[in-house]
Amino acid sequence: MTNRGNVGILGCGSAKPANGHMQASQLLTLCDKQFLIDCGEGVQTTLAHNGWRVARLDNIFISHLHGDHCFGLLGLLSTWGMLGRTRSISVFAQPDLEKLLRPLLNYFCSDMPYEVHFEHINPNHHEVVYSDRTLTVESLPLKHKVPCCGFLFREKQRLPHILPEAIERYGISIADIAKIKNGCDYTTSSGEVIPNAALTRPANKPVSYAYCSDTAYSEKIIPWIDGIDLLYHEATYLNENIDRAKRNMHSTAAQAATIAKMANVKQLIIGHYSSNIKDENQLLAEAQQVFPNTLLAREGQRYAF
Amino acid sequence: MTNRGNVGILGCGSAKPANGHMQASQLLTLCDKQFLIDCGEGVQTTLAHNGWRVARLDNIFISHLHGDHCFGLLGLLSTWGMLGRTRSISVFAQPDLEKLLRPLLNYFCSDMPYEVHFEHINPNHHEVVYSDRTLTVESLPLKHKVPCCGFLFREKQRLPHILPEAIERYGISIADIAKIKNGCDYTTSSGEVIPNAALTRPANKPVSYAYCSDTAYSEKIIPWIDGIDLLYHEATYLNENIDRAKRNMHSTAAQAATIAKMANVKQLIIGHYSSNIKDENQLLAEAQQVFPNTLLAREGQRYAF
Numbered sequence: 001m002t003n004r005g006n007v008g009i010l011g012c013g014s015a016k017p018a019n020g021h022m023q024a025s026q027l028l029t030l031c032d033k034q035f036l037i038d039c040g041e042g043v044q045t046t047l048a049h050n051g052w053r054v055a056r057l058d059n060i061f062i063s064h065l066h067g068d069h070c071f072g073l074l075g076l077l078s079t080w081g082m083l084g085r086t087r088s089i090s091v092f093a094q095p096d097l098e099k100l101l102r103p104l105l106n107y108f109c110s111d112m113p114y115e116v117h118f119e120h121i122n123p124n125h126h127e128v129v130y131s132d133r134t135l136t137v138e139s140l141p142l143k144h145k146v147p148c149c150g151f152l153f154r155e156k157q158r159l160p161h162i163l164p165e166a167i168e169r170y171g172i173s174i175a176d177i178a179k180i181k182n183g184c185d186y187t188t189s190s191g192e193v194i195p196n197a198a199l200t201r202p203a204n205k206p207v208s209y210a211y212c213s214d215t216a217y218s219e220k221i222i223p224w225i226d227g228i229d230l231l232y233h234e235a236t237y238l239n240e241n242i243d244r245a246k247r248n249m250h251s252t253a254a255q256a257a258t259i260a261k262m263a264n265v266k267q268l269i270i271g272h273y274s275s276n277i278k279d280e281n282q283l284l285a286e287a288q289q290v291f292p293n294t295l296l297a298r299e300g301q302r303y304a305f
Numbered sequence: 306m307t308n309r310g311n312v313g314i315l316g317c318g319s320a321k322p323a324n325g326h327m328q329a330s331q332l333l334t335l336c337d338k339q340f341l342i343d344c345g346e347g348v349q350t351t352l353a354h355n356g357w358r359v360a361r362l363d364n365i366f367i368s369h370l371h372g373d374h375c376f377g378l379l380g381l382l383s384t385w386g387m388l389g390r391t392r393s394i395s396v397f398a399q400p401d402l403e404k405l406l407r408p409l410l411n412y413f414c415s416d417m418p419y420e421v422h423f424e425h426i427n428p429n430h431h432e433v434v435y436s437d438r439t440l441t442v443e444s445l446p447l448k449h450k451v452p453c454c455g456f457l458f459r460e461k462q463r464l465p466h467i468l469p470e471a472i473e474r475y476g477i478s479i480a481d482i483a484k485i486k487n488g489c490d491y492t493t494s495s496g497e498v499i500p501n502a503a504l505t506r507p508a509n510k511p512v513s514y515a516y517c518s519d520t521a522y523s524e525k526i527i528p529w530i531d532g533i534d535l536l537y538h539e540a541t542y543l544n545e546n547i548d549r550a551k552r553n554m555h556s557t558a559a560q561a562a563t564i565a566k567m568a569n570v571k572q573l574i575i576g577h578y579s580s581n582i583k584d585e586n587q588l589l590a591e592a593q594q595v596f597p598n599t600l601l602a603r604e605g606q607r608y609a610f
Contacts (some may be wrong), residue, residue: 017353018389041380042347048322065411069382075346078372082321098411107405108372 004155005030005205006304007232008052011040012297014236014250015068018275022046022299023068024213026232027054028067029105030153031134036060037151037211044079045056047258050300059130062093063139064123064148070097074104081112088115091252092129092137095120123149125163126224134158140224141217150213152224155206204258207305210265216246217255222263230305231260232297235270235283250274257290262269267305271297309460309512310335311360312537313357314576316345317602319541320373323580327351327604329518331537332359334437335458340514341365342456347375349384355471355605364435366442367398368452368518369428377403379409379512386417393420397434397442399452426452431529431563441465445529447520451552452458455518457529460511471504512610518577521551521559527568535610536565540575540588555579558588559572564596572610576602 004222013021023040024108024140025297027047034057035045047054062070073091074179077287080089099120112159121139124147130137133156140150162174166172170188172180180186186194225231235257236250245252251259255268260268273280280296287294295303312333318326328345332352339362341348343564352359367375375398382394395403396493403423410421426434426444428450435442438461445455446525471477474494478487485491491499514529518539540562542556548558556564558575573596578585585601592599600608 016384017350020354022350041377042350045327045347046324047323051330065413067380067383070344070600075376078376079321096412100412103408105407108370166309 004204004305005153005209005229006228006302007209007269008050008297008302009048009297010043010046010052011301012271012273013040013068014272014274016275019273019278020299021273023072024272025072026211027057028153028211029054029056029210030207031155032056033132033135035137035153038063038069038213039072039076040068040072042073046299047076051137057223058087058089060091060093061090061098061129061151061211062091063083063142063150064144064146065094065100065145066214069214073097074083074101074108076150077105077112077116078109081109081114085114088117090117090119092119092121094123102220104207106109120283121149123147138224140210140212140221142212142221143213143218144216150154150211150215150221152210153210154208154228157206158203159203160200162200166194166274170194172199211303214250215253216249217259219244219262220260221295222259225259225263227266229266230269231263231265231267232269232271234272235287236272238277238282238286241274245262246252249296253286255291257287257294260287260291260294266293267303268294269297269303270294308551309509309610310458310534311356311607312514312515312535312574313607314604315348315351315355315357316343316496317576317578317604318373319577319579320371321580322472323438324578324583325604326578328377328476330367330374330377331516332357332362333458333514333516334361335514336460336510337361338363338437338440340442340458342520343368343374343606344377344381345373346380348374349381351604352381355547355571361453363392365392365394365396365398365404365443366434366456366516367396368455368516369449369451370399370405371451371519372403374519378402379406382410382417383414386414387528390419393422395422395424397424397426399428403414406432426454430451443529445515445517447521448523449521452560453519455516455520455526457513457515457533459513459533462511463508465505467505471499475499477504514610517564521554522556522564522577524564524567530564530568530570532569532571533609535574536568536570536572536587537574537576538564539577540592541577541579543573543582544589544591546579558591562592562599565592565596565599571598572608574602574608 010025011022024038028035139154210227233256235253315330316327316546318465333340443457513533540558544559
């Protein structure tokens with residue numbers, strides 16, 4: 001565990017409220033930025049009750065247009081207006097969401113002090129939907145009753161660190177530091193060429209997190225998430241209900257673990273528990289038989305990676 | 306306390322989530338029927354987490370179109386569809402709510418197994434908006450930033466009870482029992498006239514409950530709620546913030562209590578607490594100075610009347 005990112009669970013239940021769970025939502029922190037992934041009903045309240053502040057949250061990603069993944073959005077955006085937010089927010093979602101929500105935003109939040117931008121995504125395409133200086137977000141087409149995509153958050157490879165002792169030894173200027181970080185060797189004032197490898201150490205390997213919900217078992221996603229640090233994969237049912245999982249286009253715990261194993265991910269979190277699951281440790285046990293490094297999602301917990 | 310009705314608090318916070326409160330919603334039980342009053346975000350989850358079943362709930366009343374009073378409606382209606390509800394539901398609200406919600410219901414709940422009827426009300430009129438065999442609901446125009454009305458639920462006067470010993474003594478038939486309950490005297494087979502008063506005892510006095518939120522201090526409502534059994538009146542602020550209350554068109558605890566006192570109600574519940582109120586007992590103390598029989602609303606509690 002590199003501990004450079006973490007995901008906080010706001011809701012890990014499925015559509016019907018049960019067993020104390022909230023509907024799907026996660027707060028991801030990566031590269032000193034926050035991202036909200038899905039926004040089931042109650043997110044604004046859960047954020048407040050957890051005391052989770054979202055001062056660095058400027059982007060929201062919605063996997064699909066089922067109510068349990070997006071009905072909390074209107075309330076959250078509305079409350080941010082009341083709290084005096086001024087920074088604009090981007091909502092990455094299928095175009096229908098803007099069509100549906102814009103009239104309500106106009107009506108209920110007519111005096112909103114900030115802008116809501118809807119960034120339209122196509123959940124059937126695997127592509128980079130967001131990119132900034134430090135990370136990218138890719139859509140991961142999933143297999144569900146309605147168009148649906150997961151999201152892969154991946155740090156960009158950082159430039160190597162220049163060794164402080166090299167700077168001191170050779171009196172390297174700031175301009176030259178930038179060149180060296182980009183791969184150049186260094187020539188001293190006496191003409192000696194110091195190879196780049198002697199001046200730098202590689203930056204940490206980028207970390208990565210994927211959110212895959214809601215989805216039937218789909219091996220198609222495996223190459224996209226190969227070797228990532230942390231995978232959240234839905235596990236709505238136990239394998240004894242595999243037919244039901246297939247019918248409802250959800251996954252079982254064993255199926256989630258199989259994906260994690262085949263994709264060589266470092267760690268798996270399962271969630272999106274069916275309201276019929278009384279003891280989620282059964283899901284955990286089932287998943288761990290296939291992929292031992294599995295954890296249960298729990299509301300209010302943060303999982304570092 | 307006659308204990309013939311009760312109101313369960315689903316949410317008694319105000320718009321900004323804080324201090325563990327949920328947004329406005331109440332589940333009223335009266336005459337063996339249930340009524341939902343307002344539906345802030347999270348009602349479906351709170352109902353489930355409280356274990357409150359709503360098998361007798363066929364009517365929802367929405368006071369006004371601020372998000373904290375209606376953003377839970379879509380999720381609740383949607384989940385009822387998933388749970389297999391087949392009985393239609395009536396939503397009493399201003400016409401705009403249907404205009405706003407119908408497109409979302411059509412999109413998210415296209416396979417809904419029951420009908421949602423919107424019954425349009427005019428919050429500026431004091432009138433009976435619902436009536437059945439056993440009770441009426443009146444709209445109570447309030448004084449808020451947007452058109453808003455409270456609701457007065459009032460049992461109808463029941464027919465008197467016929468005395469079992471009279472039935473036995475005079476051998477009264479079922480047909481005659483109905484006549485006597487409607488006020489007739491009874492003539493025995495020997496021609497003796499038994500006055501109605503000797504055959505009956507009066508039914509209980511009807512009970513009544515009023516919900517008044519959101520509102521600035523408004524004496525206009527006093528005659529409408531005169532002598533009712535239980536009044537819920539918003540008390541967003543302490544009197545030290547009376548200017549803020551006026552500006553935001555809300556009430557202070559002392560103002561709520563003044564209304565209760567002037568209207569001679571039997572009991573008062575206050576709620577809709579500002580997110581800035583850290584100790585609600587201050588609100589209670591302030592209200593009780595004016596109207597001692599005041600209680601604080603608390604989520605998950607039921608208040609009998």
